[in-house]
Amino acid sequence: MANIKEIAKLAGVSVSTVSRVLNNHPYVSEEKRTRVNETIKKLKYARNMNAVHLITGKTQNIAIMLPFINHAYFSILLEGIGKEALANHYRLIICQTGYDQDEEREVFEMLRNREIDGIIVLSTATPVEKIEEYCSYGPIVCCQQAGKRAFSSVYIDHARAFRSAMACLIDKGHRHIGFTVGRMDSPSTRARMSEYEKVLSELGEPLREEWILDGCLDMEEGAAIMKRLLDLSERPSAMLVTGDHVAAGLVWEARRLGISIPEELAVIGFDNQPIGKMIGLTTIDNRLYEMGAEAFRILFQCIENPDQESVQKELDFELIKRSSV
């Protein structure tokens, strides 16, 4: 494997000149430039990027921390990040953690180890204070609302989005509204929960624990919800379902069981995924693709300009009315 020294010797120049050619520096005579390029081609020389990373202290790699790869929510975010990363010549290292805090710590350690230039956290089990400890080693952007922190964040206001979905249902006369969550212990769930309680008390409705359905992450669990609802002595007339995939599972099972939607059960999903569009699901579009792209842009800024303050950016959501309400 040829190295820069051999190229220099064969081209009859110094290693610095070769390096300059490699990095498209000005101040290299056309003659030497072509001579260097020719020997590079002749020897099929390829730079050892690890040496470059060592000396420059940068790798053009960023880590994406997420619990599961195979999940629509994260796939859409990834797509948005990927588009921007590609355009700016950054690589994505996918770190699937399964919400294991030890695995998550390893990802943060990569920042200390200089293996990556930054981290985008899509969802995490690590407390914000712990995350802040790593901010001195490099930029971190979270796709979750976390208030003013040492790290940046991009998010939508889940409380407001939840309220606007509730309002849409209430408008149609619904007062018995249930909702599903992916996992109880997440910032967005806490935001929704507190908004739920507020809206219920404004309506003068009691809070029924059994109308809050936990552990709904995929389509099959969505289908299972329908059965859980049927077992209830009194069941809600409308459901807010986090994730159009999950909602699609519920809708499919409802049709199978002859429960008409929206007459017997109104459904609002979240995320505006393609499956929701196909089945005519009313949904809250929280712009996941855009959120991913924006997360990268902010991280990129922070990498370029290391002493920039952390930014918190709220993105708009949009209620998309279709036929499930």
Next chain:
Amino acid sequence: MANIKEIAKLAGVSVSTVSRVLNNHPYVSEEKRTRVNETIKKLKYARNMNAVHLITGKTQNIAIMLPFINHAYFSILLEGIGKEALANHYRLIICQTGYDQDEEREVFEMLRNREIDGIIVLSTATPVEKIEEYCSYGPIVCCQQAGKRAFSSVYIDHARAFRSAMACLIDKGHRHIGFTVGRMDSPSTRARMSEYEKVLSELGEPLREEWILDGCLDMEEGAAIMKRLLDLSERPSAMLVTGDHVAAGLVWEARRLGISIPEELAVIGFDNQPIGKMIGLTTIDNRLYEMGAEAFRILFQCIENPDQESVQKELDFELIKRSSV
């Protein structure tokens, strides 16, 4: 940022001893080991992995080449790869190429550049001969059948799988069978196409070009198929659909239009995705998760043992009968 030299000085030992501690080498006295570990903790020292990568010539990173991140087929494969990679302390660099050959070349170049220890190709537009040129720089595993090559491959026999799906339909009396493909110019499509022609001629049925539907990659395109079928003067009584997601789109649209499945149209999907299970789709399970895991295992072996020959491994598929046929 502390480095190994400072640790050595403060602990009163040599850098080699620190290095030995860092790498859990034997032949370090307990006393010095603890002394080193204490100063590491005190100085919050973290190794600069780029220096390690430079000297060892390895990075523990592998690239995954795929056209789109947000697609069920690739997500499942990724999940399988991710599980094994995690267990073996390898990182996945996701390279979304959009089937752009220039982007794909950049990924192969990463191998020359020593940025990665190997590549798993999930799907590519680059000709096999071109891929072989890169094999001297490091191991490559493809998840496509490619015959005996310088690179390894894991695959299922698409021709055989296709035939067994056809047989299942023929068994039920179908003779007018159409099929969808993601893109015409792929190895699996070519395999299916040639098998299709063979089976038709065995049946004594003519080949009807209009029953081969191109460009079907996602659910919405699946739904669109149904409309395309309705416009046909004579339409097939059964469809083979690559991807349960696509098939689900077709099935949904069929129900919406009042076309009963399987009576008026039988459908067989591929990949055995959760959505297929939910809607009762008969499908060919081609073990994507297992394929991903196996791809990593083979790559891992090749990394560990560089002068090992390339391996080609065929995986079994399975016809899963449900209610869409």
Next chain:
DNA sequence: TTGTAAGCGTTATCAG
């Protein structure tokens, strides 16, 4: 069991 010193392959600095 420990330390010295020679790399690994670049880029950065500085003098010409």
Next chain:
DNA sequence: CTGATAACGCTTACAA
């Protein structure tokens, strides 16, 4: 415009 030479931070013979 060009070239020596010193980093970058680590691992690994080799010698003790």
